[in-house]
Amino acid sequence: MNLSAPLLALRERPLLVICDYDGTLAPIVVRPEEAVPEPGAPEALAALLAGGRHRAAVVTGRRSAEASAFLNVPELQVVGLHGMEWPGETLHPPDTAALQVIKAALPHAAGMRLEEKGWTLAVHYREVPEPEQPALEAALARITPPPGWEVIAGKKVREFRPSGHGKGRAALQLAARFPDHLPVFLGDDVTDEEAFAALRERGGVTIKVGEGQTEAQHRVASPAEVVTLLRTWA
Template sequence: MPPVPDRPLLFLDYDGTLAPIVADPAAAVPHPAVPDLLAELAQAHEVVVVTGRDLAALGRLLGARLRAVGLHGAEEGWADGTVESRAAEVHADALARLRADVPDAEGVVVEDKGAAFAVHYRAAPDADVARSALETWAEAVPAGLVPIWGKAVVELRAEGVSKGTAVARLAAAHPDRTPVYLGDDVTDEDAFRALQALRTPSVTVKVGEGETVAGHRLPDVEAVVAYLRRFLA
């Protein structure tokens, strides 16, 4: 089990960490224990939800008054859907063109995220064929945007913006606290690296299988809930 610092700054990914991964992103409700658990944690500690979702979608699923980072660092605000700053708008025209050109292939589904979007191919009958089509599509991504490949999904992110840049900035604003980051996907690796590069201790936790630079690992969402409860002991 990962360590439990006395004064943590909790960074929590949503999908695959607070909510099980499901085929339909709109149906990714949090683990039943999570809403009450987050409310208790927020009373005792600093908590930030860090997600690839836009904050409006996170608000519909979580609806909690917690600090939040959305769109892999491009939005900042609250987990009730309130956006205080947004970095994706400068790429609105390019994103609209790319959104219109997403390959029309079986099992390829576009998830609109307000100022951005993700393309899922988990339901494709042949994942390799779907990914190949999306790789060709991604070749048209212009400078300033970067395709990010996750678990059967590709998203476009503004260059220089990531979960890593967001958590490093927030950690610097709370120098008296130990950053603790839990995440399950490729984009969370940016956050792990950013926190490990700081000159202060941190706890980085990979949820699930796969290669990682994180210092610790938990097997699934149930284990995440059990670990987070230790911060209230």
């Protein structure tokens, strides 16, 4: 483990630490319901919050209650559904008609799984045989979402959601709530890139977890190194 000195030194300033969940605070697994946190992650987040100096939040594509239950850190603010679901705010009713249109247009493949989140629909294909994945990706790309909807790509997943949200907007909203804190965003997925770009323009610190091209300024190897960073900052 070789974490850079500039990342470790961030603890000298009040931080707003914003983390993705899957692939950042928890290892990537085949089935989303089995994505338990990296050992030590909940405790590290709790320690970061305990002193009252730093702030922390999770911005995830999951429902906020699901990520909150995995982490079990009561003081932690969790923003769900890529920035649609905020603590203390009531979501508008889901667009069930649009979701039915999307479901009717989906291709079929052995191993493909649908994750219905009420307001969004994720199509997972990690269990589809690898030789068949490119054709499935192409078929998903040909689907035109209903007006006011968009499709975003993640690791072996395509998610259909209402437009106008995203982790970039959510990260900027959180940063605006805590203007005296240095915003730091940690994420591993394609959906985190918009947050990296948004916070870099604001002078924040962005950290990619794992491999792959990225807009982030820094990189760590795994959720285990994320836990080490959180502990150091705490």
